[in-house]
Amino acid sequence: xxxxxxxxxxxxxVGAMRIVTAMRDxxxxxxxxxxxxxxxxxxxxxxxxxxxxxxxxxxxxAADLGSDTADLxxxxxxxxxxxxxxxxxLVAASCTAELLQDDPGGLARSLGLxxxxxxxxxxxxxxxxxxxxxxxxxxLVRGLxxxxxxxxxxxxxxxxxxxxxxxxxxxxDIAEVRALLGAMGIAINVVAxxxxxxADLTRLGEAGFNVVLYPEIAGTAADWLARTHxxxxxxxxxxxVGATRDFIREVADLAGVDPAPAMALERxxxxxxxxxxxxxxxxxxxxxxxxxxxxxxxxxxxxxxxEEFGFELAGLGTYSRTFARDVRKAADGYGLEALISDDHxxxxxxxxxxxxxxxxxxxxERHIAKRLGIGCAVISAPAHxxxxxxxxxxxxxxxxxxxxxxxxxxxxxxxxxxHLLAMFRGDAEFHDEAGASHLGVHATIPVAAxxxxxxxxxxxxxxxxxxxxxxxPFFVRGKARRNTEAFAAERGSATITLDTLYEAKAHYGR
Amino acid sequence: MTAPSPVIRDPGQRAVFCGLTGIVWxxxxxxxxxxxxxxxxxxxxLIQSAAGVMIFAEPRFATAILEERDLAGMAxxxxxxxxxxxxxxxxxxxxxxxxxxxxxxxxxxxxxxxxAAERLSRAHAGxxxxxxxxxxxxxxxxxxxxxxxxASLVPELPAPLAGASPDLLxxxxxxxxxxxxxxxxxxxxxxxxxxxxxxxxxxxxxxGANTRVLLAQPFLSDTLTALERRGARHIPAPFPLxxxxxxAWIRAAARAFGIASEVxxxxxxLPRARAHKALARQRTRIGGQxxxxxxxxQLEPSLARFLKEELNAQIVEIGTPYxxxxxxxxxxxxxxGLPIHEGNDVNRQLDRVRAARPDLTVCGLGLxxxxxxxxxxxxxxxxxxxxxxxxxxxxxxLAELFARPLARRDRLAV
Ligand code: SF4
Ligand code: SF4
Numbered sequence: 008x009x010x011x012x013x014x015x016x017x018x019x020x021v022g023a024m025r026i027v028t029a030m031r032d033x034x035x036x037x038x039x040x041x042x043x044x045x046x047x048x049x050x051x052x053x054x055x056x057x058x059x060x061x062x063x064x065x066x067x068x069a070a071d072l073g074s075d076t077a078d079l080x081x082x083x084x085x086x087x088x089x090x091x092x093x094x095x096x097l098v099a100a101s102c103t104a105e106l107l108q109d110d111p112g113g114l115a116r117s118l119g120l121x122x123x124x125x126x127x128x129x130x131x132x133x134x135x136x137x138x139x140x141x142x143x144x145x146x147l148v149r150g151l152x153x154x155x156x157x158x159x160x161x162x163x164x165x166x167x168x169x170x171x172x173x174x175x176x177x178x179x180d181i182a183e184v185r186a187l188l189g190a191m192g193i194a195i196n197v198v199a200x201x202x203x204x205x206a207d208l209t210r211l212g213e214a215g216f217n218v219v220l221y222p223e224i225a226g227t228a229a230d231w232l233a234r235t236h237x238x239x240x241x242x243x244x245x246x247x248v249g250a251t252r253d254f255i256r257e258v259a260d261l262a263g264v265d266p267a268p269a270m271a272l273e274r275x276x277x278x279x280x281x282x283x284x285x286x287x288x289x290x291x292x293x294x295x296x297x298x299x300x301x302x303x304x305x306x307x308x309x310x311x312x313x314e315e316f317g318f319e320l321a322g323l324g325t326y327s328r329t330f331a332r333d334v335r336k337a338a339d340g341y342g343l344e345a346l347i348s349d350d351h352x353x354x355x356x357x358x359x360x361x362x363x364x365x366x367x368x369x370x371x372e373r374h375i376a377k378r379l380g381i382g383c384a385v386i387s388a389p390a391h392x393x394x395x396x397x398x399x400x401x402x403x404x405x406x407x408x409x410x411x412x413x414x415x416x417x418x419x420x421x422x423x424x425x426h427l428l429a430m431f432r433g434d435a436e437f438h439d440e441a442g443a444s445h446l447g448v449h450a451t452i453p454v455a456a457x458x459x460x461x462x463x464x465x466x467x468x469x470x471x472x473x474x475x476x477x478x479x480p481f482f483v484r485g486k487a488r489r490n491t492e493a494f495a496a497e498r499g500s501a502t503i504t505l506d507t508l509y510e511a512k513a514h515y516g517r
Numbered sequence: 518m519t520a521p522s523p524v525i526r527d528p529g530q531r532a533v534f535c536g537l538t539g540i541v542w543x544x545x546x547x548x549x550x551x552x553x554x555x556x557x558x559x560x561x562x563l564i565q566s567a568a569g570v571m572i573f574a575e576p577r578f579a580t581a582i583l584e585e586r587d588l589a590g591m592a593x594x595x596x597x598x599x600x601x602x603x604x605x606x607x608x609x610x611x612x613x614x615x616x617x618x619x620x621x622x623x624x625x626x627x628x629x630x631x632x633a634a635e636r637l638s639r640a641h642a643g644x645x646x647x648x649x650x651x652x653x654x655x656x657x658x659x660x661x662x663x664x665x666x667x668a669s670l671v672p673e674l675p676a677p678l679a680g681a682s683p684d685l686l687x688x689x690x691x692x693x694x695x696x697x698x699x700x701x702x703x704x705x706x707x708x709x710x711x712x713x714x715x716x717x718x719x720x721x722x723x724x725g726a727n728t729r730v731l732l733a734q735p736f737l738s739d740t741l742t743a744l745e746r747r748g749a750r751h752i753p754a755p756f757p758l759x760x761x762x763x764x765a766w767i768r769a770a771a772r773a774f775g776i777a778s779e780v781x782x783x784x785x786x787l788p789r790a791r792a793h794k795a796l797a798r799q800r801t802r803i804g805g806q807x808x809x810x811x812x813x814x815q816l817e818p819s820l821a822r823f824l825k826e827e828l829n830a831q832i833v834e835i836g837t838p839y840x841x842x843x844x845x846x847x848x849x850x851x852x853x854g855l856p857i858h859e860g861n862d863v864n865r866q867l868d869r870v871r872a873a874r875p876d877l878t879v880c881g882l883g884l885x886x887x888x889x890x891x892x893x894x895x896x897x898x899x900x901x902x903x904x905x906x907x908x909x910x911x912x913x914x915l916a917e918l919f920a921r922p923l924a925r926r927d928r929l930a931v
Contacts, residue, residue, distance in 0.1 A: 008555075008581040008597040010604065017562040040621045042535020042654025045563045047883030057890030059883065066531045069624070069655040083530065090864060102557035103621035103655070106588070131557060132585045352575070478694045505701075506787060509910050513791040516798075516913045 015326035019129035022139025028060040028172035034093035038104035041066040063087040094205040102131035145227040155212035162215040164194035169221035170201040183404030247311035277405035295321040297363035300387025302330030382418025466495040521849040529862020535654030536662025549613040552578040556620030619651030658838040660736040671743035677723040684709040689734030692905035736815040759823040760792035788909035795913025804829035811880035812836040813898035
């Protein structure tokens with residue numbers, strides 16, 4: 008048993024949902040108890056998807072155990088096939104159903120649904136979300152693949168593999184990478200799993216090579232295509248200016264085209280190199296930064312931070328054990344020992360011990376950094392609703408590099424401001440603990456001090472009413488106090504009682 | 518009065534959280550308790566997702582995640598629990614009450630948590646009391662987790678002193694501000710009232726034959742049964758939602774204690790008038806609107822009654838995960854015979870709702886945005902569980918929760 012408070016990754020079937028939810032005309036029957044339907048909200052709330060994930064849960068109950076769970080699965084598969092008419096039906100078990108050993112895949116196939124059935128085996132007690140996504144994508148690719156002889160493939164064409172549901176900025180990365188490939192005249196055969204149908208997956212073999220944007224998701228499938236069908240894949244991920252240049256060269260080589268038109272985009276579009284060289288950025292030199300995330304984004308952030316911002320790396324780590332080797336190797340290059348852990352308490356301790364000035368991490372590290380009073384930018388999944396901005400905010404390509412510049416510099420105290428803080432240290436408003444105005448650090452000025460200060464000369468709060476006021480959440484308490492006092496003053500009451508408080512509430516309530 | 522509402526069963530695919538979700542509010546209500554789920558990574562992920570990734574420094578809940586070696590019998594699960602709990606208590610010596618919470622996986626592999634709790638209570642005697650309950654999705658939905666938790670407390674509660682006079686036990690987690698309002702009201706009426714769960718010292722509330730039980734939440738079937746087993750008697754009542762719901766609830770308690778109705782009138786006159794005033798404002802917005810409920814918290818029949826009776830809304834469909842007539846009887850009397858759909862199949866209900874196109878659909882988080890995208894206004898059911906909505910002073914707030922999505926639709930011009 009492993010003791011966990013917060014987890015970086017969900018179970019493997021959530022990874023499978025990230026694939027089917029990204030795709031079109033695909034449906035999954037998940038043998039699972041009703042509580043597992045919570046996973047829908049990850050997509051509809053965090054990512055704000057406008058459709059339910061294409062998943063039918065069997066929602067078996069204790070009373071069904073031992074007798075009817077297999078029947079329930081068959082009924083669910085049949086109904087899902089009829090209602091949603093998918094091109095492919097995936098069938099999987101969640102952690103509880105795995106224990107029942109109903110063989111969901113076999114059962115669904117025995118029904119003769121007239122739809123190809125892809126069974127998934129997702130060992131819930133060994134594996135996690137990213138593995139589940141990679142495995143699901145691989146099973147789909149493998150199950151639907153139609154081989155095309157290498158000589159019949161168009162060399163200057165590729166598939167873009169990896170973008171999926173609940174990914175960190177996948178939506179915007181696709182557009183950047185498309186533009187880079189387009190500039191070099193490389194045709195895009197299929198993008199998958201995002202917005203791809205099973206029919207699209209049957210055409211993967213027609214492309215000259217595969218661009219793998221997120222190895223965590225598409226690595227397994229791309230390696231299989233390379234091994235079994237001699238379809239080469241990219242290894243570099245274009246996050247940051249240097250990595251984007253490398254990526255352009257790698258892709259141009261594979262496609263046999265001139266990289267120059269894509270390289271030229273840097274001069275037109277990319278402001279990071281000049282911003283980083285401009286004198287006002289001198290203060291960034293040697294800022295200590297702690298990097299933690301999925302392997303791809305963490306390794307990329309370490310390179311960008313050191314080479315393109317002039318930061319000092321204070322720590323590098325990942326929660327993904329599958330990719331531990333890559334992160335260890337990268338950390339080695341910076342003379343650090345990688346932190347490989349999915350225990351957020353351990354990550355918190357490591358960050359506190361490293362005393363960084365900036366954290367580049369996930370939503371979990373954002374909370375850790377907030378508690379420690381350090382600035383933080385989010386660079387990787389697991390993400391939260393605010394990591395799905397309305398504007399385009401890619402991480403990849405030249406525009407992605409601009410976005411990294413803006414979002415990583417913002418949490419740091421600006422150079423000029425640092426001087427001002429030092430100069431005015433003694434002032435009441437600008438005292439030592441004030442901190443940067445955009446960091447939550449203002450909280451060091453006890454919030455209660457402003458919220459709870461009663462204006463003088465007005466009506467007096469009696470003990471009960473005062474105590475009641477304290478129960479109101481602090482962020483609206485100030486308003487409640489002011490309203491109640493105004494209300495009492497208007498009516499000429501000298502004392503505010505409980506009833507005054509609630510009369511006022513009723514009066515001002517909408 | 519028309520016949521009470523019939524209950525229609527429509528088994529099929531459900532889309533309701535499991536009882537583990539209750540930990541999200543219970544751990545804040547019972548201040549000296551810790552909740553240790555014995556389950557899978559899914560269970561840990563569910564609680565985290567339901568808590569909205571609100572990351573507290575170190576929350577008072579955690580999951581002992583079962584691994585391959587626990588299932589393959591390579592590790593003795595009971596020993597593993599002892600090890601995890603020892604580590605936990607060492608790290609958090611302030612824990613007075615530890616709940617071992619069962620899940621689907623722990624139920625399916627028949628992990629005996631009651632036995633573990635007994636053993637651990639002995640091992641940590643004088644320091645930490647260990648109890649167990651199950652929030653598994655194969656046995657409980659959403660709010661039934663609270664029921665299971667409170668039911669596990671009941672046998673542990675002390676007996677009253679011999680010859681103790683009757684007192685009132687208000688059962689069901691309420692926001693502190695609501696609990697305090699009710700405590701003052703009962704105090705004014707001269708009714709000695711206690712609350713379960715109490716904020717601190719959850720295990721010190723006496724219960725016995727002198728106890729009269731007034732439920733503050735409708736989903737507490739097992740807790741009620743456990744209390745009755747201790748000799749306590751149930752006061753059936755509608756739930757304290759809205760001005761009239763709260764009035765009926767208070768009156769039911771007052772009747773059980775022989776309080777004259779003029780005394781009640783006097784005590785509730787002001788707050789009740791305030792509630793009416795607040796509701797009058799919302800009635801113009803909500804009156805005549807057609808509202809449908811997906812099953813979520815078991816509060817649905819009471820909320821439908823409130824909307825219909827106090828705000829003149831029209832109820833299109835009431836879905837609820839489970840409807841206990843013993844508890845909801847007084848509400849079912851007031852619903853004009855509107856049927857209650859118990860345990861709805863989600864796809865078939867979606868078909869009905871799409872056809873009926875109500876003005877407001879009360880549903881879970883997984884359905885809300887997809888329905889909004891289809892042009893239907895929605896209200897997240899979960900907010901009705903997390904917000905203070907009971908009592909006179911909150912009647913206006915409760916109405917406002919329903920009015921806001923409608924007002925929003927009116928405002929937006931994009
Ligand atoms: S439904 Fe069962 S397996 Fe799923 S989260 Fe709830 S208790 Fe865990
Ligand atoms: S918001 Fe405040 S702290 Fe941040 S850069 Fe601007 S002036 Fe500086």
